[in-house]
Amino acid sequence: MKFIQDNEVRWGVLGVGAVCEKKSAPAMQKVPGSRLVAVMRRNEEKAKDYAERHGVPRWYGDADALIGDPEVNAIYIATPPDAHLELTKKAAAAGKPVYVEKPMARNYAECQEMIQVCKEAGVPLYVAYYRRTLPNFLAVKQLVTDGQIGDPRYVSITINQPRHPDLKEDTAANWRINPEIAGGGYFFDLGSHQLDYLDYLFGPIAEVYGIAANQAGYYPAEDIVFASFRFESGVLGSGNWCFTTGESSKEDEIKIIGSSGEIRFPCFWGTSVHLRKDGEEAQELSFDMPENIQYFLIESIVAELLGRENACPSTGESAARTNWVMEEMTKQFYKH
Structure with a gap:
C-alpha cells in the first residue's frame, strides 16, 4: 500500500533538539526518496539555527503551523514523551503519517490511544526503535x-x-x-x-x-x-x-x-x-554503524510510505508492547 501519493517523503520535525543533530533527521536528507523540508521548536530561534546549519528551507515555533504546512507530508515527533499523544492526534487529523521517538509515550494507555487515532485516520504509525534494523x-x-x-x-x-x-x-x-x-x-x-x-x-x-x-x-x-x-x-x-x-x-x-x-x-x-x-x-x-544511527529504520519507513515494500519492523503496535512491559515492571513503585 502506498501511503504517500507523491514520489517523495517530505518530512517535518516537531521538537528539533539533540536527537536530530546526528542520530535521526540528517538521515532524512540522505535516504533516497526522502527530504527534510521543515523543523519546529518552541524556541523559534533555535529552530531557525538548526534549519540554517542543516540546510532545511523552513522553520517554525508552532507545532500546528508545521503540521499544516502543505509541503510536509510526513511528521517526525522528536519531543519528550509527554507530548507524543497530543502531537500524534494532530498529525493524524491532518492525514500525515507519524514517526515518533521512543519510548512511544508515557504509558500503555497513551500508546493505545495513539494507535487508535492513527487507525481511524488511516495513517501509519512508526516508532524509533532502530536497533531492529542495525x-x-x-x-x-x-x-x-x-x-x-x-x-x-x-x-x-x-x-x-x-x-x-x-x-x-x-x-x-x-x-x-x-x-x-x-x-x-x-x-x-x-x-x-x-x-x-x-x-x-x-x-x-x-x-x-x-x-x-x-x-x-x-x-x-x-x-x-x-x-x-x-x-x-x-x-x-x-x-x-x-x-x-x-x-x-x-x-x-x-x-x-x-x-x-x-x-x-x-x-x-x-x-x-x-x-x-x-x-x-x-x-x-x-x-x-551508519553515521546516522536511525538511517536504516528511516530507509524502511520511506520504502513503506512510497509503496515499495512492507518494510518497517517498528510500528505503534510493537512499540506499545514495550510500554506495557515497562509499566508492569514498575507498577508497584508508581503506586506510592
Missing part, C-alpha cells in the same frame, strides 16, 4: 534463527551505569528522570531499547513480574529495576537495570542461552557479538 542486532537474530545456539532457553539483561553525567541538581532540567514527562526514569529511556529488541527477537512478552525502587534519592523516578518475564514463544528472561553503581561495576550485556550455545552482546557500549559453543568461543563478529 547490522549487529540483525546478526544476533540470524544466529538464533539459524540454530547456532540450539533452542533458546533464556535471556538475561544487565545494565549497570554510574550516576548519569548529564544529571543536574535542578532535575527539572533533565526530562528523562521526570516521570511526569518521561513516564519513568533512565529505565524507560534505555531499557525500552533492550526490551523492544527482545520483542523483535522472540516475540511478545506474555507474563512479567518486576520490582523497582529509588535507592540513591537523586531524583523522583526509579533508579533500579529487577524483573523476570516469559515470552509467548516459551523463552524465559530476566533483567536488572541499575543507574547508580560505581564506575568499576559499569556493564552493558545481553546474554542468550540456548540448548547448545550462547550469544553475548552489548546494547549501547559497543557493537561486538560473541558466539560461544561447546564451552569455548566459536565466533566474534564486529560491525560498523
Whole structure:
C-alpha cells in the first residue's frame, strides 16, 4: 500500500533538539526518496539555527503551523514523551503519517490511544526503535534463527551505569528522570531499547513480574529495576537495570542461552557479538554503524510510505508492547 501519493517523503520535525543533530533527521536528507523540508521548536530561534546549519528551507515555533504546512507530508515527533499523544492526534487529523521517538509515550494507555487515532485516520504509525534494523542486532537474530545456539532457553539483561553525567541538581532540567514527562526514569529511556529488541527477537512478552525502587534519592523516578518475564514463544528472561553503581561495576550485556550455545552482546557500549559453543568461543563478529544511527529504520519507513515494500519492523503496535512491559515492571513503585 502506498501511503504517500507523491514520489517523495517530505518530512517535518516537531521538537528539533539533540536527537536530530546526528542520530535521526540528517538521515532524512540522505535516504533516497526522502527530504527534510521543515523543523519546529518552541524556541523559534533555535529552530531557525538548526534549519540554517542543516540546510532545511523552513522553520517554525508552532507545532500546528508545521503540521499544516502543505509541503510536509510526513511528521517526525522528536519531543519528550509527554507530548507524543497530543502531537500524534494532530498529525493524524491532518492525514500525515507519524514517526515518533521512543519510548512511544508515557504509558500503555497513551500508546493505545495513539494507535487508535492513527487507525481511524488511516495513517501509519512508526516508532524509533532502530536497533531492529542495525547490522549487529540483525546478526544476533540470524544466529538464533539459524540454530547456532540450539533452542533458546533464556535471556538475561544487565545494565549497570554510574550516576548519569548529564544529571543536574535542578532535575527539572533533565526530562528523562521526570516521570511526569518521561513516564519513568533512565529505565524507560534505555531499557525500552533492550526490551523492544527482545520483542523483535522472540516475540511478545506474555507474563512479567518486576520490582523497582529509588535507592540513591537523586531524583523522583526509579533508579533500579529487577524483573523476570516469559515470552509467548516459551523463552524465559530476566533483567536488572541499575543507574547508580560505581564506575568499576559499569556493564552493558545481553546474554542468550540456548540448548547448545550462547550469544553475548552489548546494547549501547559497543557493537561486538560473541558466539560461544561447546564451552569455548566459536565466533566474534564486529560491525560498523551508519553515521546516522536511525538511517536504516528511516530507509524502511520511506520504502513503506512510497509503496515499495512492507518494510518497517517498528510500528505503534510493537512499540506499545514495550510500554506495557515497562509499566508492569514498575507498577508497584508508581503506586506510592
